[in-house]
Amino acid sequence: MGKSNGKAMRSKDSYIFEVIITVLTCLIIILMLYPFYYILVNSFNEGRDTMLGSIFWWPRKFTLENYQYFFKEDVWIKSLLVSVIRTVLGTLLCVIFTCMVAYGLSKEDLTFRKGYYAVIILAMYFSGGLIPNYILLRSLNLLNSFLVYIVPTALDLFFILIAVSNFQSIPKELPESARLDGASENRIFWGIILPVSKPLLATMTLFTGVGQWNSWVDSAYYVSNDSLRTLSYRMIEVLNQASLPVSTYASGISSSNVTYLSVQMAAMIISTLPIMCVYPFLQKYFVSGIMLGAVKG
Amino acid sequence: MKAKKLWKRLKKEKTVQLYVLLGMVFLFVFKYIPMFGIIIAFKDYQLKTGIAGFFTSPWNHFKHFKEFFGFYRFAEILKNTLVISLWKLLFSLVMPLFLALVINEISNKALKRFAQTATYLPHFISWIIIAAISFTFFSQDNGVINHILIKLHMTKAALPFLSDPDYFYGMAVFTGTWKESGWWAIIYLSAMAGIDPGLYESADLDGATRLQKIKFITLPSILPSIVVVSILSIGSLLGGGLVGSNFEQCYLMGNNSNNGASEIIQTYAFKVGMLNARYDFATAIDLLQSLTSVILIFGSNAVSKKVTKQGLF
Numbered sequence: 001m002g003k004s005n006g007k008a009m010r011s012k013d014s015y016i017f018e019v020i021i022t023v024l025t026c027l028i029i030i031l032m033l034y035p036f037y038y039i040l041v042n043s044f045n046e047g048r049d050t051m052l053g054s055i056f057w058w059p060r061k062f063t064l065e066n067y068q069y070f071f072k073e074d075v076w077i078k079s080l081l082v083s084v085i086r087t088v089l090g091t092l093l094c095v096i097f098t099c100m101v102a103y104g105l106s107k108e109d110l111t112f113r114k115g116y117y118a119v120i121i122l123a124m125y126f127s128g129g130l131i132p133n134y135i136l137l138r139s140l141n142l143l144n145s146f147l148v149y150i151v152p153t154a155l156d157l158f159f160i161l162i163a164v165s166n167f168q169s170i171p172k173e174l175p176e177s178a179r180l181d182g183a184s185e186n187r188i189f190w191g192i193i194l195p196v197s198k199p200l201l202a203t204m205t206l207f208t209g210v211g212q213w214n215s216w217v218d219s220a221y222y223v224s225n226d227s228l229r230t231l232s233y234r235m236i237e238v239l240n241q242a243s244l245p246v247s248t249y250a251s252g253i254s255s256s257n258v259t260y261l262s263v264q265m266a267a268m269i270i271s272t273l274p275i276m277c278v279y280p281f282l283q284k285y286f287v288s289g290i291m292l293g294a295v296k297g
Numbered sequence: 298m299k300a301k302k303l304w305k306r307l308k309k310e311k312t313v314q315l316y317v318l319l320g321m322v323f324l325f326v327f328k329y330i331p332m333f334g335i336i337i338a339f340k341d342y343q344l345k346t347g348i349a350g351f352f353t354s355p356w357n358h359f360k361h362f363k364e365f366f367g368f369y370r371f372a373e374i375l376k377n378t379l380v381i382s383l384w385k386l387l388f389s390l391v392m393p394l395f396l397a398l399v400i401n402e403i404s405n406k407a408l409k410r411f412a413q414t415a416t417y418l419p420h421f422i423s424w425i426i427i428a429a430i431s432f433t434f435f436s437q438d439n440g441v442i443n444h445i446l447i448k449l450h451m452t453k454a455a456l457p458f459l460s461d462p463d464y465f466y467g468m469a470v471f472t473g474t475w476k477e478s479g480w481w482a483i484i485y486l487s488a489m490a491g492i493d494p495g496l497y498e499s500a501d502l503d504g505a506t507r508l509q510k511i512k513f514i515t516l517p518s519i520l521p522s523i524v525v526v527s528i529l530s531i532g533s534l535l536g537g538g539l540v541g542s543n544f545e546q547c548y549l550m551g552n553n554s555n556n557g558a559s560e561i562i563q564t565y566a567f568k569v570g571m572l573n574a575r576y577d578f579a580t581a582i583d584l585l586q587s588l589t590s591v592i593l594i595f596g597s598n599a600v601s602k603k604v605t606k607q608g609l610f
Binding site for chain 2: 013014017018021022024025028029031032033035036038039042051052053054056097100101103104105107110111116119120123126127128129130131132133134135136138139140152154155160184185186189210213214215216221232235236238239261264265268271272275276279280283
């Protein structure tokens with residue numbers, strides 16, 4: 001009797017607990033997603049009308065004008081293009097170069113292997129910092145060139161370590177049999193090693209891609225040529241305008257209903273969209289990624 | 298004889314040696330040359346002398362360090378750096394753990410997955426976007442937060458979140474924690490996934506409540522992860538702990554009106570270096586911060602080894 005009573009109490013306890021957890025979870029989800037939703041809704045609202053405020057759940061005066069303006073305006077569309085190109089090229093270069101170096105190091109009997117490792121570890125823990133880096137880029141004539149976006153980031157040291165252990169876990173028979181058939185090292189790397197390392201390539205692509213897409217310091221300070229500015233940089237420009245009095249900041253652009261703020265919201269959605277589309281599919285690779293981030297801190 | 302043998306070996310490995318050597322050349326240029334550049338913290342350096350100037354510039358007897366310590370805003374900048382960092386450290390230790398505990402208790406699989414996906418979304422979004430979002434949210438005219446506060450009668454007039462220095466610490470800590478907690482919760486969640494389900498089953502038989510199971514099984518089981526995360530975050534304390542983005546945050550969300558609270562060592566070094574072109578002075582300030590971080594990570598590792606018998610290295 002007493003026992004069954006206890007059990008009932010426990011299940012009631014557990015029921016309350018379940019409700020609390022579910023409510024808490026929903027609140028957390030709203031807290032995380034609502035800000036993005038708010039921007040989305042407002043980006044589809046007429047710019048001048050948005051300034052009256054109170055648009056929380058649905059556009060009051062629905063319009064596509066803000067997006068049309070974005071895609072019509074040279075400044076925005078060019079910077080979007082620069083962002084896309086730097087992300088694609090920068091990621092490609094980094095993933096391939098990092099894998100090449102890692103493939104060499106994955107050979108246990110490589111001559112000077114220990115020495116190479118020491119060079120890498122040391123470079124991982126010490127860095128020259130902002131200014132010496134700037135001086136270097138300046139001396140190499142990389143400032144004000146598109147290359148400054150993709151060359152200095154061409155090798156990722158932490159991914160080298162990850163890739164080495166990944167390549168070492170590939171069964172030795174695979175490259176060995178190709179070697180017996182007379183395949184060159186180049187062929188083995190491109191034709192066998194890379195194709196069987198797809199999960200590794202996916203993780204590396206995600207993390208370097210997001211890094212490239214989001215980076216802004218290089219665009220803001222290593223480049224002064226206006227045609228090389230990235231989307232992120234344009235966003236900072238608008239951020240700076242946000243500290244102006246609201247009358248200036250929110251004033252319409254030319255005679256349309258579009259305001260700086262409303263275009264900015266459209267731009268925010270456009271620059272968030274690629275990331276939102278990609279990251280949920282790469283969930284399973286996150287755990288290795290986060291350990292990486294942990295060490296990288 | 299020996300050299301000949303080595304040569305033969307290298308020749309056999311020529312493709313892979315080439316791969317690795319390309320990497321080494323890259324590292325020498327892009328990582329090691331800047332490391333030598335740190336030396337200008339102790340020198341009078343002029344940009345036009347380029348890389349050679351690292352070595353040829355005259356020493357200046359710690360002039361830059363003396364100047365920084367004597368700077369009238371030194372105490373203020375140090376205070377901002379420490380206060381923001383410590384609050385972020387605290388929240389970045391507590392919130393991800395709390396989030397992981399909540400998510401781990403959800404029994405509906407789809408909801409659990411969705412909650413996880415939603416919480417680490419902001420990690421992938423750049424600080425520029427997050428800053429822009431928070432500008433619209435905390436805005437004094439028509440901002441969502443002010444709207445809610447007024448509706449709830451918690452304030453009469455809209456609060457100047459973005460321009461008043463008094464609000465900056467809170468804003469920085471809140472937005473930083475919001476952005477990164479979900480991401481760091483992944484570490485704890487993966488540790489929780491590794492706990493032996495048998496432990497929970499036998500606790501069920503003993504009639505443990507769910508809170509008791511959290512307290513006596515879940516938390517002790519993930520203690521090693523908590524220790525690792527703590528050491529890492531203390532090591533990166535001055536950069537903002539796990540939230541990590543002190544520089545970007547203070548740089549993007551700081552403005553002339555809240556500068557008294559938003560100027561930290563990193564942003565000051567950045568401005569002095571990149572905007573005022575005082576390269577040597579900025580390098581000295583940067584170096585001070587790096588040294589402090591190294592001391593902190595070795596210190597926290599040593600303490601952790603003593604107290605919990607666990608460390609990173």
